[in-house]
Amino acid sequence: MRTAYQYKLRPTKAQGIEIDRWLSMLCAQYNFLLADRFDWYERNRSPIDACPLVCHIPELRDNPDYYSQKKTLPQLKKTHPWYGEIYSQVLQDIVKRVKVTFDRFLKGDSNGKRSGKPRFKARDRYRTFTYPQIKDGCLQGNLITLPMFGIVKVILHRPIPDGFKIKTASVTKKADGYYLTLSLEDTTVPSIKPDFNPESTTGIDLGLKEFLTTSEGDVVPIPQHSRKAAKHLKVIQKRISRRKKGSNRRKKAIKHVAKQHKKVADKRKDFHFKTANTLLKKYDVIVHEDLNVKGLSRSMLAKSVHDAGWSSFLNILTTKAENAGLLVIAVNPSGTSQDCSNCGVKVAKKLHERWHNCACGCSLNRDHNAALNIKNSAKFVGTVSVHKTL
Structure with missing residues (x-):
């Protein structure tokens, strides 16, 4: 069984500024990767036999997919050293987010339903970054350890159920502060309860x-x-x-x-x-x-x-x-x-x-x-x- 628990974060003033800085940098990288996808799409979506008689044929290049865009991250850290302060898996999650968004635009979701054309994110519209993997024991009492960020205080208004394992952690900025969303999983929970009554x-x-x-x-x-x-x-x-x-x-x-x-x-x-x-x-x-x-x-x-x-x-x-x-x-x-x-x-x-x-x-x-x-x-x-x- 998979579920999610959301808690209020109490970062210090310096930590709040750092979260905003991370979101700003991740927003810029998201827009850059999305622009790279759009550039390829606009140049290569039309076959040659469907072009006008007089037109500029651009230099063909490989379609920027998840893996090719992920390979650009080490170079990004060399040209923009401040991106090295962000945890590597958080940066990789941006690439995955762009892939999912663009695939839904071109191919549709699992049901074949296509989404609208992706839009570039304004700074105040980009509010979440995610740790796709997080270590066991990262949550100790009312403190959580986020890799390459530090220890942040959490208002633990309800405990995590026994047997559940933390799979991912997301930090979100909302109007009234910062929130932590933990994705929990327990494979031992049955899909149908033992005393299920179809007549009820x-x-x-x-x-x-x-x-x-x-x-x-x-x-x-x-x-x-x-x-x-x-x-x-x-x-x-x-x-x-x-x-x-x-x-x-x-x-x-x-x-x-x-x-x-x-x-x-x-x-x-x-x-x-x-x-x-x-x-x-x-x-x-x-x-x-x-x-x-x-x-x-x-x-x-x-x-x-x-x-x-x-x-x-x-x-x-x-x-x-x-x-x-x-x-x-x-x-x-x-x-x-x-x-x-x-x-x-x-x-x-x-x-x-x-x-x-x-x-x-x-x-x-x-x-x-x-x-x-x-x-x-x-x-x-x-x-x-x-x-x-x-």
């Missing part, structure tokens, strides 16, 4: 009026963290526009706004974790709609969809279910809101109609009816998935 199943319907409704009729209210904080955010965002660009007072106002946005995001994340824990304590199988959240985020409901954070919640729910040896199933959302959960007849309803009434006598809340349909549509899929997993 529920369907959940995600919404904007209520955050979710289960097939048993339980309702979780939607907190609307962003909308509740909108009034305060409006006041402090106006301070930015009133202050001179480049001034220290403007930078201070920007930092204040960033902290407030992080506070809203933390509240939303905390709500998602608590809701996922509540569901996984009651059920072993949870069924949800395979929603096109990206498409909904371009509609007139975009602000409410982003405030609800459906994608984040479903990712948290799926990850926690895997770690707990439970199952989360995504089903086709077609017809779940319109079909009757009792007889299966389509009962057309507009979005503002919140009650389901069918000629068969079924009368219940629209979201409850949808949750029942979601649960029923996963009966066969869930059985197959459980047998494959077991």
Whole structure:
């Protein structure tokens, strides 16, 4: 099993300056390696027989891949000696990050889905560096030893579980300080818990009026963290526009706004974790709609969809279910809101109609009816998935 724990770092003032310096140098190297990839791509992407009759044919060169770019790092340390102060594996992780980004642009991910064209990073948009390998025993009490950086104080608000091994460590700069993310692994944890019960199943319907409704009729209210904080955010965002660009007072106002946005995001994340824990304590199988959240985020409901954070919640729910040896199933959302959960007849309803009434006598809340349909549509899929997993 693989999981991640995040802790707050308490670096000294000198260590904070050093982290910022590392991030600045790594950002410059990331942009340089990405530019090298773009240079080859622009010069060599078009075959010769597809070029215009009159054109400049550039000198062909090998495609800069992961290994060829990694070989440039020793030369980088000779021409720019200050890069020698950064741990070698942290520099190599930059090369890997560029490779993954560019491969997703050209070839797509494991599902064949391609990403947009990679963008160069501004200094304030590059916030993380990673140690791909870290020694056992690097964390002693509330102190962690980072190679070629030093010993940094950590707020250890929860201990690392017994049997888990630290695989990677990442340092991230956020609006309210620095954070340490540890990737942990324990191969002895079973993928399915011993007393797994496939019959303990529920369907959940995600919404904007209520955050979710289960097939048993339980309702979780939607907190609307962003909308509740909108009034305060409006006041402090106006301070930015009133202050001179480049001034220290403007930078201070920007930092204040960033902290407030992080506070809203933390509240939303905390709500998602608590809701996922509540569901996984009651059920072993949870069924949800395979929603096109990206498409909904371009509609007139975009602000409410982003405030609800459906994608984040479903990712948290799926990850926690895997770690707990439970199952989360995504089903086709077609017809779940319109079909009757009792007889299966389509009962057309507009979005503002919140009650389901069918000629068969079924009368219940629209979201409850949808949750029942979601649960029923996963009966066969869930059985197959459980047998494959077991």
